[in-house]
Amino acid sequence: MNKVVKNAEEAIADLQSNQTLMLGGFGLSGIPENCINAMVEKGIEGLTCISNNAGVDDFGLGLLLKKHQIKKMISSYVGENKEFERQMLSGELEVELNPQGTLAERIRAGGAGIPAFFVPAGYGTEVAEGKEVRVFDGKPHILERALTADFSIIKAWKGDKAGNLIFRHTANNFNQPMGMAGKITIAEVDELVEVGELDPNQIHLPGVFVQRIFQGVGYEKRIEFETTR
Amino acid sequence: MNKVVKNAEEAIADLQSNQTLMLGGFGLSGIPENCINAMVEKGIEGLTCISNNAGVDDFGLGLLLKKHQIKKMISSYVGENKEFERQMLSGELEVELNPQGTLAERIRAGGAGIPAFFVPAGYGTEVAEGKEVRVFDGKPHILERALTADFSIIKAWKGDKAGNLIFRHTANNFNQPMGMAGKITIAEVDELVEVGELDPNQIHLPGVFVQRIFQGVGYEKRIEFETTR
Amino acid sequence: MALDKTQIAQRIAQELQDGYYVNLGIGIPTLVANYIPEGMDVVLQSENGLLGIGPFPEKGKADPDLINAGKQTVTYLPGSAFFDSSFSFAMIRGGHIDLTVLGAFEVTENGDISSWKIPGKMVKGMGGAMDLVAAAKNIIVATTHVDRNGQPKLKKKCDLPLTGVNCVKKIVSDMAVVEVTDKGFKLLERAPGVSVEEIVAATGAPLIIDGEIPEMQF
């Protein structure tokens, strides 16, 4: 069983146009930079991207947007990206906005074999349109469906060659649940270590969920809003 | 904000007869020994206990059973306990058996504000009786409801005074999700440390879920089936 | 005189209680963190996966792996914990957060709130706001009492797309502290120097005014 691939190009070699992808990260924190760049290079199109945000104009998913490689986004917050806004308002880009927690839970549910579940978020809003409403304990809830993807492309801090992953600080965010929900999960990591080097009590995402792994290079780790004291 | 209590007696001081409790552990591994003993001592009755197992005749929840303090058990596996079997067959004890994964997910859902969700487990069996069936992606699923409790009583390895918990090996099991689902969660730990001593990337259950914590004493940590090479 | 943003934050900070776990939205709500009373334990949650937000980092110490829900670089405190987004919203949805403070475009007398979308104009998305308002035990809105055009933001009915219904418990504006009761808006406090009449005039729904309305104390 060899999960280690050489680089992003090899990791996404069989990724095709019109597939559905999950891409980890919150804002620009914890995004799979190497794979995004490789996807831009590869030029595949018509992608449905499930990602909490859409990057900025010149970094992250913004790069794929600029080249019109994305057909549809499923996200919770897509500000900070003028090209995104333009494509959405012009109808070039299909956008499905989800409450962030609902999005995260739909992804976790997809990985956990739970096809649908009830949540209170969005009841009474346009998010609830067309969805089943049911009252539990006196409070109305809406039925939400799970999400899965052809590929989940995630970024972790440390990973071992068996695919076990550890995330760092708030760069975990959507990476962990997305890692559970891809038919194929590709993990790029800051540091790839040998099997046995990670403490089994500290694994955030066990290797069973990860099909391909590589140590990324040249991480830019851009900061969106650097704020200091 | 002081979450630290002196001992099990103080932790369960306001626990009352006829309440619903979640008790962590799998078999005898990771059970809250101190609190169970204190409950036996206190003599409260009519309890509904949500626990994967029911201990053995002379240890763990078996001690509460022996004194007829439990009215109802919600569990997945209750073998290895003759008194349990006797009380169940005689009708003294009400028992609701759940598939283990459904039980774990019902508990997690209770803590996560998800009142109901669909799972495939149990479809076509007596577990599905009276439950809504719905087909998703060609596969039938049944609707399961979340579980919560007046008190969740759990056991962790290390905890800090802010209630952050780390579990060890397979002694985590039901402790982590149960810790999320109690109106009041009581954690007993092998080792209670100062705030700041635990690595924030390694916390299994953040302190927000834990209302009371204490360092337990005299752990017996009995092994049910000692098996060696 | 109407409060400035800092004073709104200061007044909201008076709502905090020892042991509270709090989620502060972007904008004025974030400023509340600066006024947590000395000696009071309040833990700040960031829905992108941090319990125990610390102050902004020192210059040169910003860490791209450590941001808040507004994507600003932050720090963490002793006793903090990091977790993934699904777990973070389990925490929120499960009712484990004591107080949420957020901004709004409009709030109604029955506690509805619109805060995320201006059709045809602003399409950034709801982020975590819908989850927060649907689940927090206590929701306080921090806002100006009227919008840029002088129109009331406290209304009978929202004109903009809703973020949540029947959820806001209290509004702290630059002019007043208003409670959302079963019977509608109830005026609790006035900003220093602002009259009840001025508040009534600036509010788009009836205000329950029960006896003398005290000025806010700072």
Next chain:
Amino acid sequence: MALDKTQIAQRIAQELQDGYYVNLGIGIPTLVANYIPEGMDVVLQSENGLLGIGPFPEKGKADPDLINAGKQTVTYLPGSAFFDSSFSFAMIRGGHIDLTVLGAFEVTENGDISSWKIPGKMVKGMGGAMDLVAAAKNIIVATTHVDRNGQPKLKKKCDLPLTGVNCVKKIVSDMAVVEVTDKGFKLLERAPGVSVEEIVAATGAPLIIDGEIPEMQF
């Protein structure tokens, strides 16, 4: 001659593939771990929260915090991971386990299985069996071909309460390897020295017998 338990486990081990994540039930299935082919990476999952079960501990080294789903003390291997029960079943229910091997009281020609309850007699509970059979991609039953009274365990219909429906893919018994196909049981292999006629006689439902049935190879 019919296989003994060890040989059943040995035969099942031939179904393993490199890179498989496998959950082994209590009893005969547990023995499969002893016959993982040399050099093949197979990771064993224990539903109480361990991926990467190691061998039983050395005498005196048993750790009460480290048990398998049968509550036996075990060890863990390099590359293992521990997790809670809800996460463990997310892994199982989400279809991330390649193969589940478990025992059974009865299996039917459409893949139904009963394995957890004998009304009025045995009331231990289903544990994780219902979750496993409802979700694993591939389910193999390890069993004797007939019960203690000589009655077939491979049947048209279960008499005992079900564990799951339409889920078993293959049965490895002491007499035969049987596949569950859309058209019913299909005999794939015979235990050494056991005739097709003996297997047919011991099976409670029709067997599809397609050409010469080979003996199992060890």
